[in-house]
Amino acid sequence: xxxxGFASKSYRTRGIVxxxxxxxxxxxxxxxxTPNGIVRAVAKGVRxxxxxxxxxxxxxxxxxAQLVMGRNLDIVSQAQLRHAYGQLLVMDYPSYTVANAMVExxxxxxxxxxxxxxxxxxxxxxAIALLxxxxxVPGAVLDSYILRALAVAGWxxxxxxxxxxxxAGPHTAxxxxxxxxxxxxxxxxxxxxxxxVTIQYLQALLEGDWDTVAxxxxxxxxxxxxIVANYLQWHLERAVKSLRHVERT
Numbered sequence: 001x002x003x004x005g006f007a008s009k010s011y012r013t014r015g016i017v018x019x020x021x022x023x024x025x026x027x028x029x030x031x032x033x034t035p036n037g038i039v040r041a042v043a044k045g046v047r048x049x050x051x052x053x054x055x056x057x058x059x060x061x062x063x064x065a066q067l068v069m070g071r072n073l074d075i076v077s078q079a080q081l082r083h084a085y086g087q088l089l090v091m092d093y094p095s096y097t098v099a100n101a102m103v104e105x106x107x108x109x110x111x112x113x114x115x116x117x118x119x120x121x122x123x124x125x126x127a128i129a130l131l132x133x134x135x136x137v138p139g140a141v142l143d144s145y146i147l148r149a150l151a152v153a154g155w156x157x158x159x160x161x162x163x164x165x166x167x168a169g170p171h172t173a174x175x176x177x178x179x180x181x182x183x184x185x186x187x188x189x190x191x192x193x194x195x196x197v198t199i200q201y202l203q204a205l206l207e208g209d210w211d212t213v214a215x216x217x218x219x220x221x222x223x224x225x226x227i228v229a230n231y232l233q234w235h236l237e238r239a240v241k242s243l244r245h246v247e248r249t
Contacts, residue, residue, distance in 0.1 A: 011067055013035070014062065014082060015032035017058060019031045019059055022047070027045065033117075059086055060132075097242070097245045101242040102127055105146060116153055124145070147206045163178045163186075167183045170199065174194055177234060192227070198219070
């Protein structure tokens with residue numbers, strides 16, 4: 001993010017619109033994820049029909065924005081559209097609900113770990129771009145994003161080697177709290193016994209192996225979704241509200 005211009009208060013950055021809130025009669029508060037952090041700024045007059053910024057500063061859009069630093073909130077002075085992902089996602093409700101969950105997860109993860117902002121930005125951008133193409137089942141994009149975002153934050157799961165002793169797999173047991181598969185000798189009580197195909201599917205999600213992901217059946221997808229959701233909640237230590245609205249197909 002470069003800072004220049006009048007009195008060093010103006011700066012330009014690219015960003016993904018995470019969410020918006022109404023402010024007064026015509027303004028909105030825009031929450032942007034940028035490669036350098038989360039920015040909250042006021043977009044003045046964007047709710048007026050004459051505003052050119054209104055359609056640009058919508059959730060899931062990637063923009064180039066010119067902002068002015070303020071005392072409490074920055075102010076958006078200009079914004080140029082880079083990618084109109086939002087327009088593509090709102091036309092498909094399952095994709096829209098998944099996008100909402102991903103941006104909420106990104107924001108929560110960065111509240112706990114701001115050191116990985118640039119990597120989280122690239123990951124979220126890639127996931128939203130893929131989601132907007134409608135070439136992969138939305139739920140699979142979400143689960144892959146969650147696993148990879150947790151890995152970037154320092155909580156990389158293992159679906160190949162035992163997370164306790166490192167013994168090479170394949171292994172048939174999985175423990176969410178430990179972060180992946182466990183061998184027979186290390187398996188603690190309360191571990192899960194997912195279908196072997198589910199474990200392979202989880203590894204494919206983590207790697208972004210979309211050919212393998214596409215071959216998975218409903219049982220593997222459903223089992224994996226539950227495991228991923230539990231793994232996310234274990235590390236965030238709180239629920240992600242948007243996940244309740246995600247439509248699985």
